[in-house]
Amino acid sequence: MRYFVAVAEELHFGRAATRLHMSQPPLSRAIKQLEAEVGVPLFTRSTTGATLTAVGTVLLDEARALLDHADRVRERVSAAAGVTTVTVGILGDGTDPGLARLAAAYRRHHPRVDIRIRDTDLTDPTCGLRAGLVDVALTRAPFDERALTVRTLRSDPVGVVLRADDPLARRDQLRLAELDDRRWFQFPQGTDPVWQSYWNGGRPREGPVVRAVQECLQAVLWNGTVGVAPLGHDLPAEFTVVPLIDMTPSRVVAVSNQGDTNPLIRSFVEIATAAYRR
Structure with missing residues (x-):
């Protein structure tokens, strides 16, 4: 039901998958299975998104009520257990x-x-x-x-993470334009575009796909990929962080x-x- 509500509120399978922190194919399969159980379509699909059918609109109200009730049940059970x-x-x-x-x-x-x-x-x-x-x-x-x-809670200035032997690692500060010819790490398809854009310095980039901080560091170490990180974090000696003077702080x-x-x-x-x- 949470999957259905997410698609119904986003009216887009891709955005709903991002919201649910999952890929789109299993979400689509789950909705099709729900439609098979109900016996009628819940969405009208198109290339630009999805709209609720009349049955889907009715189910949305019921699904929200069901999820609210489930949350209240969990709270009452926890309270009863102390x-x-x-x-x-x-x-x-x-x-x-x-x-x-x-x-x-x-x-x-x-x-x-x-x-x-x-x-x-x-x-x-x-x-x-x-x-x-x-x-x-x-x-x-x-x-x-x-x-x-x-x-x-706090705003932190950011810098570019480079290999210690990178020619730019000796600089006291850098501007984003000086990194235009570098490869930047990318997040998987479907990741929040606002989030991706920030860590790419506000413009489309190319580079290896990563999911975790350690993957970012390894991409820098092995391939010379550009990484961005808040200043003040301790990194191994193989890395240097040079402040970026024209990038908005990370909050x-x-x-x-x-x-x-x-x-x-x-x-x-x-x-x-x-x-x-x-």
Whole structure:
């Protein structure tokens, strides 16, 4: 049902797949299976997207109600068991002192809450939030912020990651135009285009496809690919980070679903704001 609701709200299988952090073929198969079970088409497909049929419109209301009920059931079961769980998606450096301060402060404020962490790769800047896999995310912007509430915690200047023996590695600073002839790492097809554009310096590039930070570093090491990273992160001696003076800083953000009224999520965002300001 979550798959159906995602397609119904996006009216596009590709965007829905991105939102769900999955590829498009299994999503299409799941919707076709649902249509086979219902016995009628739920969408009218076209080359530009999809529209709901009359039956699909009725099912959308029912599906939303069903998912809301399922969420309430989980909350009641957890409450009856004396356990409240908050799942946090994290994309970024696990050694960030802001994250350590946040964890300590949240434990003090909510000692009975069970925090579960979902680490994610570079293909989903919402860390599974759009797909319903987490309750709140600590990640980096920019990305598609539709239907999300985004709180900026900190802004970090960025630099280009180069091999230590690269001729440009001796420079004190660089401009994006000086890297136009280089290959830049790419994210898999279907990744949020706003996110991809930022890490490519705001224009289309060519280069190897990567999913994780280690893959980015290996692409730099083996192929001389250009990588971009926030300044201040420790890297092995084989790499150098040169500041980019004309690239917008990367924002560390706390993200939740728009309209989420869970007080534990609101508290998480407020505590995170204080923790990252120090």
